[in-house]
Amino acid sequence: MSAIDTLPPLREVIATHQLSARKSLGQNFLLDLNLTAKIARQAGDLTGCDVLEIGPGPGGLTRGLLSEGARKVLALEKDTRCMPALQEIAEAYPGRLEVINGDALEIDPLDHLTPPVRIAANLPYNVGTELLVRWLTPPDWPPFWQSLTLMFQREVAERIVAQPGSKAYGRLAILSQWRADARIALSLPPGAFTPPPKVSSAVVHLTVLPEPRFPADAAILSRVVAAAFNQRRKMLRAALKGVTPGIEDHLIAAGIKPTERAEQVSLEAFCALAREIENA
Ligand code: SAM
Numbered sequence: 001m002s003a004i005d006t007l008p009p010l011r012e013v014i015a016t017h018q019l020s021a022r023k024s025l026g027q028n029f030l031l032d033l034n035l036t037a038k039i040a041r042q043a044g045d046l047t048g049c050d051v052l053e054i055g056p057g058p059g060g061l062t063r064g065l066l067s068e069g070a071r072k073v074l075a076l077e078k079d080t081r082c083m084p085a086l087q088e089i090a091e092a093y094p095g096r097l098e099v100i101n102g103d104a105l106e107i108d109p110l111d112h113l114t115p116p117v118r119i120a121a122n123l124p125y126n127v128g129t130e131l132l133v134r135w136l137t138p139p140d141w142p143p144f145w146q147s148l149t150l151m152f153q154r155e156v157a158e159r160i161v162a163q164p165g166s167k168a169y170g171r172l173a174i175l176s177q178w179r180a181d182a183r184i185a186l187s188l189p190p191g192a193f194t195p196p197p198k199v200s201s202a203v204v205h206l207t208v209l210p211e212p213r214f215p216a217d218a219a220i221l222s223r224v225v226a227a228a229f230n231q232r233r234k235m236l237r238a239a240l241k242g243v244t245p246g247i248e249d250h251l252i253a254a255g256i257k258p259t260e261r262a263e264q265v266s267l268e269a270f271c272a273l274a275r276e277i278e279n280a
Contacts (some may be wrong), residue, residue, distance in 0.1 A: 004033045004067040007092050012142040013058050015084045021195055025079055026124020031059040035192060040064035042205050043120045043149040049114045051075065052145070054104040054121040054131065058084055059089045066093045072149040073097050074112045076104040076201075104131065110144060111204035117144055129156060129172075136175050141212065148206040149174055149185070157184050157202035164266050170229045174267055178213055178221070180206040214271035221274040228262035228270070233258045243277070250276040 008016070010031040021027040030036050038111040039061060043051065056062040056075040056172040059082070064188065065073050066089070073096065075086060079099055090097040100107060105127065119135065128150055135148060152160070155168075160176045161184055162168035176182045186203040190196035224243055229237040237258035240247045251258045256265055265273075 004037050005063055005092060007063065007088060009033075010058055010060050013085050013088075017058070017081065019058050019079075019081055019085065022079070026055075026127070027057060027079070028195060028197045029057050030122060030192065031058075031194050032192070033060060033063060034187075036060040036064035038064075038204050039122070039130075039149070039151070039186065039203055040068040040070075040120065042069075042203055043118050044147055044207075046070040046075040046118065048116070049146070049242075050115070050117045052109050052113060052117060052119045054119070054122045055127070056086060056099070057122075058085045061120065062086065062089055062097065065120060066096055070096070072114075074109055075099045076109065076202060077101060078103050113144070115144070116146050118147045118149070124152045125156060128152055130154060132160075132172075133175065137218065142208055142210055146208055149203060150206075151188075151198075151201055151203050154187065154200040155200045157204045160206075162205050164264055167263075169263055170232070171225050174221075174225050174270060176181075176206060176236050177267055178216075178271070179182060179209050181209065182206045209232070212271075214268050216271035216274035218279050220278050221271060224274055225262075225270055226276065232262045235261060236265070244280065246280070250280065 007101060046065060049071040049072055051065050053065060053075045054072055055061055056077050062073055062075055063213060077099060083101055086099045087225060096113060135145060158168045159170060159172045161182050162173040183205055184202050185205040188201045190200060227243050228236060228239050229264045236251055237248050248258045253276045254269060256269050256273060
């Protein structure tokens with residue numbers, strides 16, 4: 001298949017700019033431009049959207065996002081060595097790529113973006129999870145983004161989309177599914193990356209819901225879910241004892257058996273419990 005733009009192949013870019021992968025920055029690069037275009041397509045229709053990309057590295061996904069029609073890509077990259085390669089992409093797509101050299105955990109991108117905004121990233125997993133939690137827990141809802149298309153370790157992706165009754169079901173599933181539709185869009189074997197990581201990966205796509213799926217106070221829901229899953233083997237009447245007095249009555253009022261364990265309780269029931277506690 002043909003390359004997606006007239007820029008040099010990514011292997012050449014990496015050799016020219018001496019971008020040997022650094023473990024400390026979680027660098028596992030995607031060098032197949034057909035694959036990066038496919039990942040970019042999972043982000044939905046990009047025409048008329050600004051895309052916030054975290055960790056562009058040598059720019060494989062960046063090129064995919066631009067060739068798929070993003071109005072503008074704002075790319076935040078910590079590794080200064082990647083700047084010249086990203087500059088070449090900016091020159092090939094005049095006015096459509098802005099790069100900021102810095103730590104995505106420290107940068108507020110909002111001044112650089114015009115709605116509608118989508119977010120796409122192939123990030124080190126620890127940074128990805130932290131950013132996901134931040135993007136899902138802003139002070140106000142709806143947030144500044146319409147969708148998130150993020151690469152995760154397969155096991156983390158499964159925790160995001162998990163349903164009650166599975167081992168993977170927990171805080172991340174509740175947080176992700178309360179205010180977004182979440183699905184695994186693509187699975188990738190270690191060999192898709194250079195160098196290959198130890199585990200498989202998956203792209204998760206989350207689409208914002210205009211309102212939370214079920215009403216609940218965010219802080220109370222978060223407190224209840226944290227306590228419930230911190231002691232996931234315990235019955236809820238024990239695990240939630242410290243959350244509020246009379247927890248057994250609240251559980252019953254929310255339609256949850258006090259002898260159930262967190263793993264069996266649906267998102268809807270957790271929200272009902274948060275409302276019971278709020279109203280008490
Ligand atoms: N997107 C590129 C690709 O798909 O080939 C690179 C992916 S690599 C897994 C992760 C990238 O995130 C690296 O370029 C790394 O330097 C960058 N990175 C790591 N931590 C970061 C942070 N806190 N803020 C911004 N970029 C970061």
